[in-house]
Amino acid sequence: MAAAGLPPPPPPGAPPLSASIASPVRTSASWRESLSRDGVFYAFVAPFAILTILFGLWPIILSIQVSFTASATALKPNAAYVGFENYRAIFADPVFLASLGRTLAYTAAAVVANVAFALAVALLLDSKLIGRGRTFFKVAVFLPVVTPDVAGYVVWKWLYDRSFGAVNAALDLIGLPAFGGLASVGTVTIAILIAELWKHAGFYVIIFLANLAIRDRALDEAAAIDGATAWQRLVHVTLPQLRPALVINGVYALIQFLKTFTVVVVMTKGGPADTTNFVSYYAYQLFDQGRYGEATAMATVLFGIVAVLALTAYGIGERGDRR
């Protein structure tokens, strides 16, 4: 007799249970069975699946297709296919290569800055240091996320104005040297990174707060009783429990910053001297000139990089979870 809660042993000659569960091959009979059993589920999912395929996957496939055509014919019904010519052209373009390197470097800096900053803010909001004002601060941190991108960045552009901007006025007030802001090659990257931090960090904070809310506080208390310092508890008890949020935020930030675009359009137009000419913006410029083949080749390369990096990061996170 089988023990309570365990499935009965398979009859003699039957395939092992694990094999029948793991087998990826499904017969048409099993599909029919699945459809009749989960029909309602598929009915509800179908509209969204169709919309995703139509408006999510189909444009991506079309974009990849355009990257193999001659720009002048790209939008015609009988487009001329040029093989990998557009890819050869963009990888021979020093501006694109510089732009790609710049995009990767900016993404690395922005992901680390945003996730680290959001983690610090979330820990602060979760701590007892913040009393009654907790909700107010949560709303304040999240508000930029729901602010329209363009409006937010226009305000930042004014703040950085070297003649009349509030940033330099404040620095001047406390006797510090002027900040080059958006007009200096040396400061423009940090300037847009700060603006993006303001815009996006609130989203990451919320994810961290959600994870903090469901963590096992007893572990923290036990570690405290065992004499662990606050730093030791943070590193060895709290952070390991925040792995899911770290993975989600890391992957999401990676995708977001590899595609950095709006902040550049509004604040710098890729300048000064191409310092913020990231791949998305460069591709947009070519698109604007009707160089569709090269523009979509760039977009495809960026899409490939985003997909590989995001999946790798997610995979690393998942593996860590299983351990």
Next chain:
Amino acid sequence: MRLGTLFAGAAVGLLLAAAPARAQELTVWHDLGDNGTQWFERLGAEFAKTNPGVTVKASSFPTDQWFGRVISALNTDTAPDLIYNNYERVIRIQTQTGKVSDLKGALGAITDKGFLAEDDLRVATFGGKMIILPVQRVQMALGVRKSWLDKVGETFPATWADVQRVAVKFREGDPDGNGKADTFAMALQAAKPRDLIHMLDLFTFGSGLRHTLVDPQGTIVIDEPEHAKVLVEFLKTYTTYGYVSPDTINHTFTDMYQLIEGGRGGMFRVGDWNVKKWDSQAIKGDFVVGPWPKFKADRGNAVVIGGMRGIAVPENSPKKALATAFAQFMLTKPAQQASLELVGAAVRKDLDTAALSDRQKFFADAKGTLVAYDFPESVHSWYPELEAAFHRKLMTALAAPPKDFEAFVKETAAEMRDLKAKLAAK
């Protein structure tokens, strides 16, 4: 049954015969804003007098969007009937689509066209096709705030030395009288590709020189003494002289117009198309228009002709014959008079200018020296790529000003020669 069908057919035939001229709508895509749309509406009403039932629907797009829309529409056979823009933009449309009609025949059929000069027709021709009918010369002059000049005790600057003296007073003399140091001597822009070159074109052609980067033979000219002088002063204007806003390196046309219309820039470019608006709104007539300053005593001051705006008919225009007739109509006197009054520019010289303001007359009468762009893109196929590299090089100088500008110009000229050789060999 057969009899019924016969009666029905006869009734439809009678109805069609009795109907007034069939209504037809011509669509025009341009980038001239509200003034342009009003102009096309008036042209439509005028055209309808000889073409009953025809209406014109004009849509204005920001220039960047105009490119994308026109290229897409022509390539997907959803073209408008007509497109309207500067010649060099129509060249780009033709390069990207190959679907701009040759209007040589349409021009040939016009009898009254003596006002079009050889230069006008050369600009309108690309790759052996007349891709536009020239409708408006694009003139650009120097504008200076009148009240600011009065405040600092100066008159309109004629030489570069005058400009420099006025610039310092505009920057430091509180010319708007608000007690704050919030004014800039000049309002320029640099952010987008070609914009910086466009500003350099004004300085170069305005001082009487004929080429910005290359001559018709393809020789790089920027390190020739007179050119180098203009280029160095131009770069210093953006950097070490401090005549412009320190954020100008990121300024687009929109930012530049904000400085001008917001009353913070003292000297600026005035296009013939700006005057109507600035006479009544924003600046409210508080500006003087004149030619660009000269850099050398024996050179004259000039007003820059930045090309030609014209009407083009796509090969796949839905109503091509009617669209071509409308394009021809745009060169008639009533159409040109409307162009002058509503957009500030035309190509005919027999128009009535009595009702125009002094500033509009400055352009309409065109009495000063006019120096036209050299249009290298229509001569050298490699020019756009060379110009893009030149733009990037100049941007590096604005971002990190060199200690020795003359050496920078020589170095840039050498780089441009190398690049030109590579591009020409392709």
